[in-house]
Amino acid sequence: MEIKKIAVLGAGDMGHGIAEVSAMAGYEVWMRDIKQEFVDKGMERIKQSLVKLQEKGKIESAEKVLEKIHPTLDLAEAVKDADLIIEAIPEVFELKTKVFAECDKLAKPECIFASNTSTMKITDLAKATKREDKFIGLHFFNPVVVMRLVEVIKGEKTNDEVVKICVDYVKKIGKVPVVVRKDVPGFIVNRIQAPSGALLMAIIDKGIAKPEEVDAVMRKMGLPMGPFELMDFTGIDIFYHASKYYGRTLSPDYEPPKILEEMIKANKLGKKTGKGWYDWSAGRPQIDLEKATDKISPLDFSIVEINEAVRLVEMGVAEPQDIDTAIKLGLNRPFGPFELASSLEEDQILNRLNELASQFGKKIFEPAETIKAKKLKKLLEKKEEKPSEEFQTIKIEKLGDGITKLILNRPDRLNTISVQLLDELDKAISMLWKDNETRVIIITGAGRAFSAGADLGATITHPFDFVEHNRKGERIFRRLGEIPKPVIAAINGYALGGGFEIAMNCDLRLAKKSAILGLPEVGLGIIPGWSGTQRLAKLVGISRAMQLALTGERITGEEAERWGIVNKAFDDDKFEEEVLKYAKNIVERCAPISMALIKRLINKGGEVPMDVGMEWECTACGVVFATEDMREGFSAFFRKEKPKFKGR
Ligand SMILES: NC(=O)c1ccc[n+]([C@@H]2O[C@H](COP(=O)([O-])OP(=O)(O)OC[C@H]3O[C@@H](n4cnc5c(N)ncnc54)[C@H](O)[C@@H]3O)[C@@H](O)[C@H]2O)c1
Known part of the structure; x- marks a missing residue:
């Protein structure tokens, strides 16, 4: 099936971005929200972004893209004849399932349903419809226009053909798809960060270091923001709800500590309420870099993430190279966990995980089976043999x-x-x-x-x-x-x-x-x-x-x-x-085999005595003498025409 019309549900932070990138790729897009002011705001954000892209020369015409986006309040109009519906409405299970059930009645039978949920099981959402085989997760990253990753999540009943169609759609909008083959909590990117979040909480809970001391360490390493400042910036509530969710679905080890519960009760949600780990009332907190402590090791955060990444491979969620791609593109990091692991000793990872598990009494830090069996290097070798198909850099x-x-x-x-x-x-x-x-x-x-x-x-x-x-x-x-x-x-x-x-x-x-x-x-x-x-x-x-x-x-x-x-x-x-x-001139005038030999003779000739270089040159003369291109070169010269070289 070819996707032509897309319905995006929700015109908020994610919905407007998804509508924008889809229209930029040439799709007809219906963007639906529940109030005119929300739709208008979404359209305004799209307009502003498109104008900027046009000024930078990244698109030809903002107007032409805008013509492809049809804002609406009418769900039936939005999903009528749609080939793909992408839902980006609030993260409330009952709301999402209600909307999907309605869409199921209004959309054509072959239409694919996708959810941009950050945390919910795709399989559970799919159950609200009679098309579980055509239900999938398309997890975009914020801001959608900038971030290149989209996690494509296969639910338990999702058809392989639907995965393929969605992978093609993601490529067509200029993003990099990473297929999440199993519908696990947190998918790849959020899941791999979960244990380092738990480690941060454990460090605070045990009084090992204070937020500012940890942030100072990270800032000294060159990060623009330490993890606690970042948590304040994105919202303590978001981190709290994610921890609760992982506590429920993965392990009680993820349950938020008491201090986080108290912060939620006191409405200390970070930047948005003026107070979180830091006081934001006078603007961005000043972190005193002198407070950097040696009581924590930044490498520990990477090690617990490597451990979780290995677990995902063991569970068959994704291959190491795809996990590295997802982490690099989803979090703007220079390295993925497996690339990082290749610069560490296997024993170093194993021993440190054992130490962390016993120091904090958390099973989630215990080494994954592959690490325990000292087979991590083998896994990394396998990754080398199977390089990713896509160029990203x-x-x-x-x-x-x-x-x-x-x-x-x-x-x-x-x-x-x-x-x-x-x-x-x-x-x-x-x-x-x-x-x-x-x-x-x-x-x-x-x-x-x-x-x-x-x-x-x-x-x-x-x-x-x-x-x-x-x-x-x-x-x-x-x-x-x-x-x-x-x-x-x-x-x-x-x-x-x-x-x-x-x-x-x-x-x-x-x-x-x-x-x-x-x-x-x-x-x-x-x-x-x-x-x-x-x-x-x-x-x-x-x-x-x-x-x-x-x-x-x-x-x-x-x-x-x-x-x-x-x-x-x-x-x-x-x-x-x-x-x-300049390049055209070379292609039109110069014989390919001559060029190949000339550049090698010049480059390699400089590394040997001239006598040897001369001998190579003579031999190369013999090689070109036998080519069709030499005959064409001479013939064209006498015909007074441009030669038509074939590289033969
Ligand atoms: N913001 C992020 O960083 C981010 C990243 C990845 C995924 N997500 C997920 O994307 C989804 C949307 O998040 P967001 O940040 O865009 O939220 P948002 O609050 O910015 O936007 C949600 C929009 O949906 C609208 N809406 C509510 N009910 C609707 C309905 N029945 N039909 C159509 N529209 C409706 C709301 O009016 C609002 O405009 C959530 O599931 C969230 O977990 C968010």
């Missing part, structure tokens, strides 16, 4: 005429290079290596940076791991010089550290005049470790390389052109157009 766009754009795609983090981005870049190079449609590759960055360097959030705990991390990056970047087609770095903004090193490993560099290039590592007490100390000197000579790497000095794209680092610098407003023209 890079994007590949085929521009036609043999030109493919590879976009470093973490714009909100200036395209910094995470472990995941490294892995995906490696995979993308392999894909494009074999791709006959691609003749020229343009690497560029999404947003205002090319790449601002390595993601410094990387969890590397041992010096030798850092050796391997650097080796891995250097090896992957090196493949840009080995892939048998020209690679152009289109430096559209900051190219610092690892970002600059990616550009150095490309065959050609084009830059915006205003771009900023540099190697800031020396100021951080590290060194340019992804080929920077080696490649820059080859590219531009020892003197200039010393100037950049030793001092951390930054230069503009215009200066880089003068220095010979960048082949051409263009005015900012013409940059994209000029890069495309």
Whole structure:
């Protein structure tokens, strides 16, 4: 079945966002709420958001998207002929089941019903209808327009075809679907956070540390907000109800402590009531970082989350790579629990879980079976063998005429290079290596940076791991010089550290005049470790390389052109157009096999005595002599026409 019309129930925080992203993807959307003022407010929020997206050039026309959204108070009108109903009304079981039962009578039989519930069992909600096989969970994250994850939850009776249709819908609205194969409390993202929440409560309940002491530790680690301040910000009641829910459905260990009960009774709900763990009456609380305590270890929170993630795999809820994806995208974290686990020792995790379980008397901290049996590393190896299908940190766009754009795609983090981005870049190079449609590759960055360097959030705990991390990056970047087609770095903004090193490993560099290039590592007490100390000197000579790497000095794209680092610098407003023209010119004029051999001879020739390089060159001459393209090149020259090279 093809989804054309979508009914979104509720125009609140989530509903208006779901309606907006669905309309942006081209669906006809009916958005229903119970009062005109709610519908109007939802439409106003959508309008404001669309105008902003239009200003940023992310959509062509806000007006055209708005035309696709039909606000209504009439449930029958909203769901009539709908192919998919997405419910985003308040989190009250009786209300949701009542509305679904009504929809069941009004909607066509093949219509799929989805709930955006954060906590309820999809299977239980489905029972309110006679279409349990067509009932599913679509759990969006707030704010919907920004957050890329959608958990797709399979109820006990949900049909596989319905899961597939919903996965396709999620992809079509530009989000990343993670299928939750079992309908468990908290699904993936909220469930994995549940034990670290319980640990926070236990620390307070036992008087081990005060909220400000814990927050100071986390803030010192670079988090924008500590967990208690965050709890105040989102609402103590939300955390309280979630704890109650997990206490009821998972284990009494999750039951909120007395102090939380008292706060609820005293209406100390955090920012919204002016008081929670902190006093908010004078604005955001000032956390004294000096109060950071060594009575807690931040790693403990990660360890209990790893434990819960392992449990979800044991229960068959999801595969490790999907759990990592969900946590990274759902919580904006640089690492998922399994990626984190791979940098820890198996015994360290096991021992610490045993200690926490006995210190706090909570079974939920006891090690999961896999960890107890010391099979976690095996599980992680299995994950490596089954990489996720989707790219999340890079994007590949085929521009036609043999030109493919590879976009470093973490714009909100200036395209910094995470472990995941490294892995995906490696995979993308392999894909494009074999791709006959691609003749020229343009690497560029999404947003205002090319790449601002390595993601410094990387969890590397041992010096030798850092050796391997650097080796891995250097090896992957090196493949840009080995892939048998020209690679152009289109430096559209900051190219610092690892970002600059990616550009150095490309065959050609084009830059915006205003771009900023540099190697800031020396100021951080590290060194340019992804080929920077080696490649820059080859590219531009020892003197200039010393100037950049030793001092951390930054230069503009215009200066880089003068220095010979960048082949051409263009005015900012013409940059994209000029890069495309440059790439097109190469595709039209240059023979693919010649280019593949030339780049290898130049790159590898510099590493061997000239005599050896010359011999390689002679052999390569023999190779091109046998190609159809050589005959076409000469023939076109005499015909006075553009050659039509085939790469044969
Ligand atoms: N806010 C979040 O961060 C978040 C994240 C994920 C999931 N959720 C879930 O999404 C759902 C909605 O949450 P929200 O934050 O958007 O709530 P909200 O209070 O902002 O919006 C709910 C809207 O539903 C409307 N409504 C009530 N009864 C209705 C009915 N019968 N038909 C149509 N509309 C009706 C309300 O008037 C309101 O405008 C909840 O189940 C919540 O648990 C929320």
